[in-house]
């Protein structure tokens with residue numbers, strides 16, 4: 001899968017894309033992420049990418065011309081163009097799955113007060129938000145999208161089973177608690193059931209603790225239909 005990212009802060013993406021799971025995916029060729037500096041496509045000597053908002057108000061707005069030039073300079077087969085925005089369609093796992101099935105995505109990441117609306121209207125592009133909280137720009141949001149999508153690309157994560165169990169694969173249930181060694185840590189013991197090899201009992205414990213945790217941390221989720229036991 002290929003992902004192009006257009007940003008005025010390419011250095012904000014470099015470290016995360018080199019590290020850990022993403023670094024391995026990029027290094028192995030399963031994922032081809034290319035980060036482009038928006039200032040490459042400015043035509044004035046000051047390399048300006050922003051200007052004052054029409055109608056007044058604080059701050060600056062990203063101009064449409066460099067963004068159109070950047071996107072149009074990429075492969076004409078650029079795939080879906082996604083603009084990170086606090087006013088976008090909210091990302092959830094179903095949307096991540098949809099994006100992961102695409103061969104090519106282009107992410108536009110801005111700063112300041114936002115991006116000229118004609119980018120969304122004219123490219124055309126889709127606006128996407130990673131959640132209902134406010135960031136100072138789109139770069140971290142772009143990284144979140146890339147990470148969430150990359151781990152669904154076949155081969156990026158070792159085993160198919162490791163996403164089957166994830167929270168949100170099972171849409172209305174959070175994950176059960178996990179434990180590793182030591183058996184006792186600062187007076188807190190690992191639940192006895194996990195130490196024995198009774199897999200049916202372990203599954204039942206996991207289902208029940210997952211349901212309890214979902215009720216506590218995410219009362220907005222309803223949990224899966226209750227199976228009689």
Ligand code: JFT
Pocket residue numbers: 084085086088109110111112113114115128129130131132133134135136137138141
């Ligand atoms: C914030 C953002 C997302 C996402 C893109 C651009 C400028 C700063 C800003 C903040 C509040 C109002 C502009 C961005 C995000 C999120 C994405 C930009 N800003 N207007 N904030 N929070 N969840 N995705 Cl361009």
